[in-house]
Amino acid sequence: MARNFACPYCYETFTAREIQFRCNTRLSRSGRRCRAERDQVRVDRLGDRGEVGPVFTADGRKPVTDCPQCGGETTYRVCPVCHSLLPVQFGMVDNRLIAMVGARNSGKTVLMTVLLHELMNRVGENFRVSLMGSDESTMTRFGSDYQDKLYKHRQMLLGTQSAASQDNRVDPLVFRFGRIQDGLLGARSQPTVLSFFDTAGEDFNSRESVELNTRYLSNADGIIIVLDPLQMRGAQELALDGTVLPPAESNTPQHVLSRITSMLLARSSGRRAVKVRTPVAVVFSKMDAFWHQLPAGSPLRVHPPQHGRFDVADSLSAHEEVRDLLKQWDGVSLDQTLESNYARYRYFGVSALGRTPTPDQQVAPTGIQPYRVTDPLLWLLSEFGSVPKQGRG
Numbered sequence: 063m064a065r066n067f068a069c070p071y072c073y074e075t076f077t078a079r080e081i082q083f084r085c086n087t088r089l090s091r092s093g094r095r096c097r098a099e100r101d102q103v104r105v106d107r108l109g110d111r112g113e114v115g116p117v118f119t120a121d122g123r124k125p126v127t128d129c130p131q132c133g134g135e136t137t138y139r140v141c142p143v144c145h146s147l148l149p150v151q152f153g154m155v156d157n158r159l160i161a162m163v164g165a166r167n168s169g170k171t172v173l174m175t176v177l178l179h180e181l182m183n184r185v186g187e188n189f190r191v192s193l194m195g196s197d198e199s200t201m202t203r204f205g206s207d208y209q210d211k212l213y214k215h216r217q218m219l220l221g222t223q224s225a226a227s228q229d230n231r232v233d234p235l236v237f238r239f240g241r242i243q244d245g246l247l248g249a250r251s252q253p254t255v256l257s258f259f260d261t262a263g264e265d266f267n268s269r270e271s272v273e274l275n276t277r278y279l280s281n282a283d284g285i286i287i288v289l290d291p292l293q294m295r296g297a298q299e300l301a302l303d304g305t306v307l308p309p310a311e312s313n314t315p316q317h318v319l320s321r322i323t324s325m326l327l328a329r330s331s332g333r334r335a336v337k338v339r340t341p342v343a344v345v346f347s348k349m350d351a352f353w354h355q356l357p358a359g360s361p362l363r364v365h366p367p368q369h370g371r372f373d374v375a376d377s378l379s380a381h382e383e384v385r386d387l388l389k390q391w392d393g394v395s396l397d398q399t400l401e402s403n404y405a406r407y408r409y410f411g412v413s414a415l416g417r418t419p420t421p422d423q424q425v426a427p428t429g430i431q432p433y434r435v436t437d438p439l440l441w442l443l444s445e446f447g448s449v450p451k452q453g454r455g
């Protein structure tokens with residue numbers, strides 16, 4: 063059977079042959095031209111009322127084809143489900159969908175913003191990787207809605223809109239991730255399409271949005287589960303004085319994890335006693351609130367080695383350290399849920415900001431000093447083979 067591809071925008075799956083085309087509405091050689099018009103599929107699926115060329119069916123395995131109406135050649139390949147323009151070389155290069163989930167206020171959006179910013183700047187250099195927006199909307203949205211707000215205006219980001227409040231839509235950010243070889247974007251190293259889907263924490267409250275999230279989660283190649291220690295009973299009382307605490311939530315990290323787990327397992331029902339096979343990075347955010355509690359030699363007090371590879375030994379010792387912390391935080395049941403339901407998971411302790419924000423939700427005067435924020439993504443990428451590893455495990 064043909065391999066299934068998943069759309070980086072709607073996460074629906076299809077075969078390469080089913081990929082459709084869109085006319086580019088330029089004057090064709092025969093002097094005809096298609097009119098751009100509103101595409102009802104885009105209105106329904108993406109909320110986009112803009113005028114675009116007509117979509118038609120042809121063999122989606124080809125990179126280019128002729129429009130049946132005007133005869134013009136087009137290279138615009140679109141998702142057969144949502145009619146989003148697919149990234150160049152889609153289907154020919156690796157395509158990785160990364161879902162980010164967690165309770166409300168757990169720090170997902172701040173983490174994603176700082177992580178992408180770091181990859182585009184500092185860490186990108188060390189790992190010799192490049193990251194850029196794959197489409198116009200990702201570039202403008204990431205720039206103005208996320209990066210500028212946090213880095214320029216120094217403001218915390220507003221709560222993410224729930225899918226339910228937007229006709230069950232979410233708008234993933236889609237990037238092209240490449241490895242740089244010999245100073246050039248190496249022809250031999252294939253770029254990877256990365257799609258980030260950042261849920262609203264409240265999407266784990268209602269039934270309908272849970273359904274929608276199930277599709278995103280079960281078609282994701284990697285999942286980042288963000289858990290906020292400050293929402294854990296045993297941890298909150300240990301937090302550094304002055305830490306801005308999240309409002310009391312009915313959804314504790316335990317609740318969120320068990321809901322995600324049942325979503326993922328529901329899809330694989332039929333086969334007995336299966337474990338979730340998708341690699342899952344279990345990320346504890348806001349670690350700045352707990353550094354004062356950690357012993358001097360703790361792996362969670364040092365930065366990972368900077369040798370341009372994903373360091374397996376360092377990652378495993380951080381993993382064990384988090385597992386130990388879970389005992390102090392009344393989180394042993396989390397560990398049991400993961401151990402019995404997931405084939406591949408790893409713990410991470412990160413701080414996107416490096417310090418608590420001010421009480422009026424501004425970045426601290428010392429600025430943003432991220433700690434281990436790219437570890438979870440680099441682990442996933444190293445599992446996919448897109449980033450080299452140092453050591454085994």
Ligand SMILES: Nc1nc2c(ncn2[C@@H]2O[C@H](COP(=O)(O)OP(=O)(O)OP(=O)(O)O)[C@@H](O)[C@H]2O)c(=O)[nH]1
Pocket residue numbers: 164165166167168169170171172173218219220221222223261262263264305306347348349350351412413414415416417418419423
């Ligand atoms: N101490 C500390 N607090 C943080 C950090 N990152 C985020 N926060 C706090 O957590 C709050 C929520 O962060 P968001 O990233 O908006 O959380 P979210 O998970 O996207 O929330 P929803 O979109 O509502 O689901 C922020 O307003 C900050 O107060 C961090 O690295 N350290």
Ligand SMILES: [Mg+2]
Pocket residue numbers: 170171172220221222260261262263
């Ligand atoms: Mg958010």
Ligand SMILES: [Zn+2]
Pocket residue numbers: 085086087095096129130131132133134
């Ligand atoms: Zn045409």
Ligand SMILES: [Zn+2]
Pocket residue numbers: 069070071072073074141142143144145146
């Ligand atoms: Zn799609």
